[in-house]
Amino acid sequence: MSESKVFIILQRNEDARPFVEAFEQENPEAVFKYDQPGMIRIENIGELKITEEVVSELAGRDVDLQELHLVLVSLSGCVDEDDDYFKVSWN
Numbered sequence: 001m002s003e004s005k006v007f008i009i010l011q012r013n014e015d016a017r018p019f020v021e022a023f024e025q026e027n028p029e030a031v032f033k034y035d036q037p038g039m040i041r042i043e044n045i046g047e048l049k050i051t052e053e054v055v056s057e058l059a060g061r062d063v064d065l066q067e068l069h070l071v072l073v074s075l076s077g078c079v080d081e082d083d084d085y086f087k088v089s090w091n
Contacts, residue, residue, distance in 0.1 A: 009041045048087065052064075
């Protein structure tokens, strides 16, 4: 059985920057689409995952991963999250 594609769409602004960079760093095989004004679509086969540690490092401050919901536009997949990580997958 092949794995399905998941995606997350975030606002394209400074508040979303550390989250986008974390998705890029922690999911090197993901595809980033910038073709819609004001939004970034991030796609991957299987899952997309970021960790609080990497987002905080990229932001230069302690980040609560719940802040992701302030810049979240849409997603496709099942969300699994806690204080340390945020993951979207079909598993």
